[in-house]
Amino acid sequence: MSVVARPVKPAASFMIAHPVNPLRTSSGRYSLGRLLLEGLTGQRGWSRAWAKASPRPRYRVVIVGGGGHGLATAFYLATEHGITDVAVLEKGPIGLGNVGRNTTIIRSNYFHPDNIRFYELSLKLWERLESRLNFNAMVSQRGTLNLFHTEAQRDLFTRRANQMRLLGVDAQELSREAVKALVPLVDLDNGRYPVLGGFLQRRGGTVRHDAVAWGYARAACNAGVDIIEQCEVTGLQREGARVSGVQTSRGFIGADTVCLAVAGHSSVLAAMAGLTLPIESHVLQAFVTEAVKPLLDVVLTYGAGHFYVSQSDKGGLVFGGAIDGYNTYGQRGTLPMAEEVAAAAVTLLPGLARLKVLRQWGGVMDMSMDGSPIISKTPLEGLVLNGGWCYGGFKAIPAGGLTTAHLIAHGTPHPAAAHLDLERFAAGRTVDERGVGPSPYLH
Amino acid sequence: MLRIACPWCGVRDESEFRYRGDASRLRPDSEAGLAAFTAYVYERTNPCGWHSEWWLHVAGCRQLLKVVRHTLTHEIRWVGGACDQAPPQASS
Numbered sequence: 001m002s003v004v005a006r007p008v009k010p011a012a013s014f015m016i017a018h019p020v021n022p023l024r025t026s027s028g029r030y031s032l033g034r035l036l037l038e039g040l041t042g043q044r045g046w047s048r049a050w051a052k053a054s055p056r057p058r059y060r061v062v063i064v065g066g067g068g069h070g071l072a073t074a075f076y077l078a079t080e081h082g083i084t085d086v087a088v089l090e091k092g093p094i095g096l097g098n099v100g101r102n103t104t105i106i107r108s109n110y111f112h113p114d115n116i117r118f119y120e121l122s123l124k125l126w127e128r129l130e131s132r133l134n135f136n137a138m139v140s141q142r143g144t145l146n147l148f149h150t151e152a153q154r155d156l157f158t159r160r161a162n163q164m165r166l167l168g169v170d171a172q173e174l175s176r177e178a179v180k181a182l183v184p185l186v187d188l189d190n191g192r193y194p195v196l197g198g199f200l201q202r203r204g205g206t207v208r209h210d211a212v213a214w215g216y217a218r219a220a221c222n223a224g225v226d227i228i229e230q231c232e233v234t235g236l237q238r239e240g241a242r243v244s245g246v247q248t249s250r251g252f253i254g255a256d257t258v259c260l261a262v263a264g265h266s267s268v269l270a271a272m273a274g275l276t277l278p279i280e281s282h283v284l285q286a287f288v289t290e291a292v293k294p295l296l297d298v299v300l301t302y303g304a305g306h307f308y309v310s311q312s313d314k315g316g317l318v319f320g321g322a323i324d325g326y327n328t329y330g331q332r333g334t335l336p337m338a339e340e341v342a343a344a345a346v347t348l349l350p351g352l353a354r355l356k357v358l359r360q361w362g363g364v365m366d367m368s369m370d371g372s373p374i375i376s377k378t379p380l381e382g383l384v385l386n387g388g389w390c391y392g393g394f395k396a397i398p399a400g401g402l403t404t405a406h407l408i409a410h411g412t413p414h415p416a417a418a419h420l421d422l423e424r425f426a427a428g429r430t431v432d433e434r435g436v437g438p439s440p441y442l443h
Numbered sequence: 444m445l446r447i448a449c450p451w452c453g454v455r456d457e458s459e460f461r462y463r464g465d466a467s468r469l470r471p472d473s474e475a476g477l478a479a480f481t482a483y484v485y486e487r488t489n490p491c492g493w494h495s496e497w498w499l500h501v502a503g504c505r506q507l508l509k510v511v512r513h514t515l516t517h518e519i520r521w522v523g524g525a526c527d528q529a530p531p532q533a534s535s
Contacts (some may be wrong), residue, residue: 032470222466230466234527246485265491267488267490267491268489268491271488271490276487276488277486277487277489277491278485278486278487279487280464280465280487280489281489281491281514288453309479325462326445326462326512327465327496327514328514328515328517329491329514329515329516330515330516330517333444334444334457335444336444336456336457369484369485369487408501425484425485426477426478426481426485430446436485438485439464441462441464442463
């Protein structure tokens with residue numbers, strides 16, 4: 001009560017105590033105390049979370065793509081390696097690409113040991129991300145539960161869980177009854193694919209995806225990075241076997257190193273420099289239902305089809321399926337896959353049949369030839385590639401940014417991402433989690 | 444929903460077909476070397492534009508079709524049999 005009684009004067013002194021830097025629009029530090037003060041004084045003290053920079057003619061590092069990976073790379077370049085002469089170029093506004101189009105799931109339950117290590121690094125970074133960025137990204141470790149429906153599938157999952165445990169990552173098997181206790185909605189005896197049990201990674205969960213883009217953008221900007229929105233790259237400047245800058249809709253920008261972080265469109269950008277990549281572009285759809293009261297507090301994945309679902313804090317059920325299955329750059333899905341996903345949804349969770357789907361959208365994926373990402377130098381000097389994320393891009397943002405920044409700063413791959421180089425295809429050491437070969441429409 | 448005009452069965456929905464990837468790749472000569480085979484197996488031009496691709500009519504005549512389709516608009520400009528060549532103007 002006493003706090004409410006004296007609103008005006010403390011606010012004035014607060015604003016003087018934390019002036020906005022005229023050179024660099026810093027948003028200051030976010031805290032509970034500041035939230036309280038702003039709430040009592042009309043929310044007038046907030047400034048932009050990141051500055052709208054104009055491009056300078058030259059940078060040490062130019063990152064093409066202001067999505068999760070581009071912004072995270074810039075942040076770790078500035079904070080881990082002291083390289084602040086960095087620009088992030090984004091053709092539209094921040095947050096409208098795949099970082100804002102995914103189903104927000106984080107987990108590290110992979111089979112390939114190198115993949116486990118890489119995604120576990122990412123999960124560990126997620127666990128500390130909010131204090132590192134001073135931004136509430138709503139990291140929620142609610143657990144990811146993968147169901148199995150046959151004994152062979154259980155054996156396969158057990159093998160994966162054992163592999164994870166060997167590397168110190170948590171995984172536990174749940175019985176049918178434990179699955180039912182955790183997710184009462186599941187129809188265990190659905191007639192078609194009865195549920196035999198599940199594997200739970202307790203530390204998996206979800207993160208507010210927009211906040212990841214905003215949090216990294218703000219933290220990178222505060223660390224000295226230029227974030228340049230509405231700046232489309234139209235060409236890569238090549239001098240022999242070296243890339244020396246980018247042509248953009250806002251003029252030429254020179255750079256010692258150009259990093260492509262434009263998953264979905266990596267092939268288009270690489271073609272500007274005359275490179276052909278081991279990537280096809282495919283669309284992946286996601287859906288959200290109308291908001292309902294809390295009924296699902298884990299991330300649930302179906303084992304007899306491609307369907308995964310979680311409930312957002314607003315109450316909508318967010319779910320997705322497999323890629324539509326043919327090359328496309330259209331950020332929209334087609335109906336046959338929507339029908340397949342809906343069929344899987346109501347087989348597993350019959351109660352969902354009563355809900356209306358509010359929104360549906362599509363994101364363009366870089367589907368690589370072995371289903372694993374690419375963080376690598378390229379045959380062209382000065383050009384680094386972060387791409388090929390298939391559907392794993394969102395959960396990998398912190399590790400992708402950290403390892404790409406390491407590669408740019410040192411010229412050698414980070415130990416956790418050394419297996420993700422471009423050379424692996426010619427060398428015959430592909431990282432094929434599912435073992436289906438170079439057919440991206442099957443990954 | 445794509446509608447593909449199969450030369451044998453007529454216009455059918457995409458759900459009758461199975462996509463089989465880029466049809467522009469040609470298997471190199473057996474002595475062509477590692478670089479040529481790496482490019483053949485792994486590299487794709489992946490254009491944002493006209494794309495020549497294989498579609499197998501699994502729920503129809505089971506013929507392998509060659510289709511020229513735009514990867515942004517999904518417009519289909521030409522459909523032929525596996526050994527047919529699309530006219531050059533189909534992919535420009």
